[in-house]
Amino acid sequence: MLGAIVGDIIGSAYEFNNTKRKEFHLFTPKSKFTDDTVMTLAVARWLCGDKEHRKETLVRHMQELGRRYPTAGYGGSFMRWLHNPEPQPYNSYGNGSAMRVSPVAFYAHSLQEALGLAKISAEVTHNHPEGIKGAQAIASSIYLARHGATKREIKSYAEEQFHYDLSPQLDDIRPTYSYDMSCQNTVPQALLAFLEGANFEDVIRIAVSLGGDSDTIAAMAGSIAQAFYGIPQNLASYCYALLTPYLRTILNKFEESIGVLTPDPFDIERFIKAQNDDNTYQQALKEILQGHKTSHWIWYIFPQLKGLGHSTYSQYYGLADTDEARTFLANPCLNERLREITNALLIYKDRNIERLMGSSIDALKLKSSMTLFDAISPNDIFSKVLDVFYDGKKDRNTLQIISKTFNGHISNN
Template sequence: MYGAILGDIIGSPFEFDRGDKTKNFELFTRGCGFTDDSVMTIAVAEALIAVGPDADEKEIEEAVIANMQDWGKHYPHAGYGGSFRHWLKDRHPQPYGSYGNGSAMRVSAAGWLYSTIERTREVARWTAAVTHNHPEGIKGAEATASCIFLARNGASKEEIGDYVKQEFHYDLNRTLDEIRPYYHHVESCQQTVPEAITAFLEAEDFEDAVRNAVSLGGDTDTLAAITGSIAEAFFGIPAVLKAECRNRIDPEMNRVLDAFDEVIGRNNLEADESLSGNDLIENAISNLYENQNHESFIDVITTVCFRIMNDGQGWVPFVTVSGEMFPNLDVSTLQEGDRLTLDQEVRLRMDTVAAEDGIEWLYIFTNEEESHKKPVPNVVMEIPFRQILEIGLHNDKVAGVVINPFGKYFKVDKKVIECIFDACRQNMEGEA
């Protein structure tokens, strides 16, 4: 879902061959925004969530029709095609034999919600058939949903490509370099979905996949939406890109994204996995408050070191601000942070808290309860303890990092950070 919406947003300024067919472009520009691709992706997802995983064909088709028409009324100028625009207003809407790529760009939720590829394809077919009942329109939706299903279930690129060629007979043998010179704006499934899948297959990560799609030109928002939906399932999406996505869509759309994540268990699963073990830090800090001795202090250092060595993560709030408090931020999980801008002045940066003396500190939470003790920015990302400590160590704008600043907190100034990293190095040398 995030992948489809991000692809739509990033690709939107270059639609109708308005780009230079290059991968070298600013990821977010003043002219980018969500279009009908995102609106209908959200509409289909909400409908599928509402009817549940065991709904039959009639239930799904009725829910998808009602939801797409409802969302279309709320976003009447999102950029719909002529036939679909009339369909949105029809009191008794009927499929109109389309083989356009709209069936594939809106189907991503179907790739995530079901436990078998057979059921995934069945539901994808039904979401397409309410408008795009041409065999090519249905095939495009099924192929896209199948790629998402396979990717999220651990299939390799080779396995995904082989399945698409065997089941849908798309030509995936052309490279992007071979496609790019002759590709133009076209809105059919048969001339969009294979190219979108190829853009994914040649990619190194999520961002590279979207750049691949946009570089082909043509219907770039839809092309990148399809590619992005598959790439998300295979690569995942950096937290900073998810935050950019949420900042660029409306609250009601974010509400559906939250509901979707809850249904597929993504929020709870990721939090359980990434924050598991942080209770060691919490217990050590609590013990330090009780005893206030050197041994308790060393225990906190030891537990933080242990979490670093086990890739432990915490929650860090971010804000959208003017200026460049952290101009050299270059952390792998926050990749492309310096380029993700609304314009050249606005960017996401880590929030800070001020001590009584006015000195700024970065901060990180070990669990959700800690983050609710006082109001914080609503963009919260999971990042490794190692990385926020590295930022705190090397940035002269802050004194260091505070763990759980609104409860039993632990201040990690630059000297303490160096002690933690020294302890980590010694442990690694000891294991070697």
């Protein structure tokens, strides 16, 4: 189901700023998870926690998670349902039923079970026949893709069972396609994006380039593409990092329950690769031991939180939060190197930090990095750097970001 989350996050920046081109930035400062992700994870939590798969349990999980993330972008009718003490289905044929259904296809042990669970997951809100059909079409396509069906077979099944017309070419649809939230006018488009795509990323790019409800179309198409192609590590880890710790926990438990093991979901190995390329870490250590930074390596030697910089490097090597920072520090190689080069800094305790780091900007990045690691490992070598070079003062912006993500709560704006 991570494919749905990746599609949601990539499409989020273009939902109300549509693009009709496949060439666009996959991630921007506006990229975020939306209601598609939150409700997908609510379904996953239901599947893990209630083996009887009762509707009332699903409703409880959806309401609890929806209220926890109130700014995720819910529609008006669904928002009222979220806060209703006695919520009832409201005959919707919107694509909310199809956007959240992917976990059932990864959980189910048979096609019939996938169809049955999809129906239950839809009916608590979207009990209109089109709402149920949309959820079942996406779920069955994922299930078939997981079990080796060809695109031709998936297409035939969707056409025969759900009577969707999958004959049009998206190049013919794209110019006049506009915003539509109904299952009947988004599920076929998501299926076509999957059918026309050459790989996972291509499927997402095609889905977003249609315009309209881009995050939901990409979420639906991405969920099928994951089952068919898998997800590139760089896309998976980037989106995983954009989830809150609370949502990551739900995702991890679900994947564990279905036997999916992801040993490095943050892709912490990207730091080791960058440090090893051209012997960069040894060069960085040499510069610090000589008392003056002269080359460019700050992002992956002294990483700071994502969002504090705007360059491609700062986004790619930015740490999502204290969870990812702990994972960084738990890696034996990165832990040893970070402490070694931090100790090297302290050799020059009487030197101006801007001179030592080569610029005021890198001195500020170092302060941010030390503030972050001090937050997860207090009274350690990181606090010594803050005491020696910054008069014990910590980076305020880093502390603000940490406080926003405390206990898994984060603003989704």
